[in-house]
Amino acid sequence: MKGAFTRIATAFRSLAGFALLAVLAVSAVGLYQQRDIPREQAPPLVGQSIGGQVLDLQQMASDGPVLVYFWATWCGYCRVVSPAIADLAGEHRVITVALQSGSAETVSDYLRENDLQFPTINDPSGAISAAWGVRVTPTIVIVDSRGEVAWVTSGTTTKWGLQWRLAMTD
Numbered sequence: 001m002k003g004a005f006t007r008i009a010t011a012f013r014s015l016a017g018f019a020l021l022a023v024l025a026v027s028a029v030g031l032y033q034q035r036d037i038p039r040e041q042a043p044p045l046v047g048q049s050i051g052g053q054v055l056d057l058q059q060m061a062s063d064g065p066v067l068v069y070f071w072a073t074w075c076g077y078c079r080v081v082s083p084a085i086a087d088l089a090g091e092h093r094v095i096t097v098a099l100q101s102g103s104a105e106t107v108s109d110y111l112r113e114n115d116l117q118f119p120t121i122n123d124p125s126g127a128i129s130a131a132w133g134v135r136v137t138p139t140i141v142i143v144d145s146r147g148e149v150a151w152v153t154s155g156t157t158t159k160w161g162l163q164w165r166l167a168m169t170d
Helices: 002-033 057-061 076-089 104-113 127-132 159-167
Strands: 046-048 054-056 066-071 093-099 120-123 139-143 149-154
Touching (some): 054 057, 057 093, 066 076, 093 127, 120 127, 139 159, 149 159
Parallel strands (some): 093 120
Antiparallel strands (some): 046 054, 139 149
């Protein structure tokens, strides 16, 4: 019995060590991918949404945190994250930027076909995303009421995780 317990404890320590290493590796990759995103004042973001609405990040942020979502129609991870962003857009201030996803009509069709309802600025050349230092999609930036970057995450994330980050931002 003691031998079995020792083997289980050893296996658990090995698994815990592997899990810690995996978390550290994923975190390091995420930080590397986000290295050019400003950590203080958010870059300007003003534009007309595909639906015709004028979106101004600084103006929106004066009323509280804004979630800025950089995504693409061709991004596999975005297919998982976008529905959560659409849900959050009903409760929070959200601006999305469609990175190199084609014409406004193409992006509009994609949003309609996937039942995604969030305000989207089209970035066909990638100029907006480049100004923000975005290297991968999806990238989510939460900007606080002072216009400063409060949170940055890349890759998959959950609606719950984003709600928590928004709640922790003034």
